[in-house]
Amino acid sequence: GNSVTQMEGPVTLSEEAFLTINCTYTATGYPSLFWYVQYPGEGLQLLLKATKADDKGSNKGFEATYRKETTSFHLEKGSVQVSDSAVYFCALIPVVGDYKLSFGAGTTVTVRA
Amino acid sequence: EAQVTQNPRYLITVTGKKLTVTCSQNMNHEYMSWYRQDPGLGLRQIYYSMNVEVTDKGDVPEGYKVSRKEKRNFPLILESPSPNQTSLYFCASSPGTYHGYTFGSGTRLTVV
Numbered sequence: 001g002n003s004v005t006q007m008e009g010p011v012t013l014s015e016e017a018f019l020t021i022n023c024t025y026t027a028t029g030y031p032s033l034f035w036y037v038q039y040p041g042e043g044l045q046l047l048l049k050a051t052k053a054d055d056k057g058s059n060k061g062f063e064a065t066y067r068k069e070t071t072s073f074h075l076e077k078g079s080v081q082v083s084d085s086a087v088y089f090c091a092l093i094p095v096v097g098d099y100k101l102s103f104g105a106g107t108t109v110t111v112r113a
Numbered sequence: 114e115a116q117v118t119q120n121p122r123y124l125i126t127v128t129g130k131k132l133t134v135t136c137s138q139n140m141n142h143e144y145m146s147w148y149r150q151d152p153g154l155g156l157r158q159i160y161y162s163m164n165v166e167v168t169d170k171g172d173v174p175e176g177y178k179v180s181r182k183e184k185r186n187f188p189l190i191l192e193s194p195s196p197n198q199t200s201l202y203f204c205a206s207s208p209g210t211y212h213g214y215t216f217g218s219g220t221r222l223t224v225v
Contacts, residue, residue, distance in 0.1 A: 034213045043203060044156075044216040051211045089156070091213075099144045099163055099207070100171070101214050103156040 002027045002094045006104035013080055013111050021075040021107045023064075023090035031092040033057075033066055033073040034101070038087040047075075047088070080111045115140045119204050119217035126194055126224055134189045134220050136204030144207040145187040146171070146214065147179065149200040156203070162187055194224040 007022040025031065035047040035057070048057030053068035064075045073090060090104040117138045126132055138145065146161040148171075158171030162181040176198055178190040187206075191198060201221050205214035 032211055032213070036213075036216075043218045044205075046213045046215070049211075049213050093213070099146070099161055100158060101146070101205070101207075105155045 004104035010108040016079045019077045019080045023073045027094045029095045031094045034091045036089040085111045117217035136187045138206040142206035142208045148203045196224045
């Protein structure tokens with residue numbers, strides 16, 4: 001079946017530190033890959049996406065590259081801020097025409113001033 | 114503003130009392146879906162819809178019903194709520210698989 005595995009949290013960082021959240025997936029074919037962010041008390045927001053191998057998604061200083069050879073989509077940010085404290089979800093939609101968004105378990109990130 | 118609107122945001126109800134959580138999107142999206150989020154279990158899909166009058170079960174459909182009579186609306190119905198349906202619910206919509214889903218702000222339901 002299709003699944004997403006994320007590194008477990010929680011992750012605690014200091015401001016301006018480098019953030020990496022690992023994400024690997026299992027899917028048939030070539031899934032579309034997404035990172036969502038959930039700030040405290042809010043819904044999920046699409047952070048970035050990539051729809052084919054070697055695509056790089058980027059937004060708000062975050063980046064992730066679709067690596068087909070390692071079936072990975074790791075999220076990175078070079079210098080985090082307190083406002084980046086949130087839960088981050090890796091997700092996939094498996095094939096063209098499919099509609100089911102499958103999520104990883106989520107990684108809680110806390111950034112301290 | 115393009116958005117998915119859920120109502121209510123918070124709801125406390127008693128076991129067995131039928132309730133409906135409404136969901137509406139103004140983006141003319143084909144796909145709509147309902148998820149529940151529980152600590153330790155993450156986000157799980159309840160039902161989805163690919164278009165008007167086309168719905169199907171997700172991973173955890175038991176105890177829920179949906180309908181899609183209009184493209185913009187996708188209500189979630191709990192005919193006889195039970196305490197194990199206490200959860201945070203999200204409605205989402207999408208124009209297609211390459212775009213991901215836009216989520217509503219969530220409905221926190223407590224069944225006592």
